[in-house]
Amino acid sequence: MAKEFKTLDDFLGTHFIYTYDNGWEYEWYAKNDHTVDYRIHGGMVAGRWVTDQEANIVMLVPGIYKIAWTEPTGTDVALDFVPNEGKLNGTIFFPKWVQDHPEITVTYQNEHIDVMEAAREKYDTYPKLVVPEFAKITYMGDAGQNNEDVISEAPYPSLPDDIRAGKYFDENYHRLNK
């Protein structure tokens, strides 16, 4: 039987993979009550990955969670997870420069914060590209909080399938083949 999410604690430490209705595939981890990690597998900025992004994470009512953050690129994100229904709604607010030069952001951002800050000064912010989409959750894993193995390498094409097939983590949610 699938886990039932009731409290904020049930949500924190959960690792998700989901596909937006526009086809974009994302992997996202609620690392702790103020931090998220993610990897992007499909869509405009596929290949991008980020760890230790500060975020606001709250439970709206039992089993429904809202997460919002602003990034060094100037991109803003608001996610509403309804994990008991296997879905979420996300809105991404991209500055114009990310739409015009997505390749600049396709990297492990943590090692290139200076590049993001320089690009956001150099290029246009407006008009922003707003992408509001529902997504279907294709994987949920109980990774525990502050697990540095969850998002710990660059995305590659078979990674979501490897995770879903149980080939990526051991029984303690540590990365196999590290």
Ligand SMILES: C=Cc1ccc(O)cc1
């Ligand atoms: C831009 C980051 C981002 C991360 C997760 C998600 O679902 C949407 C956007």
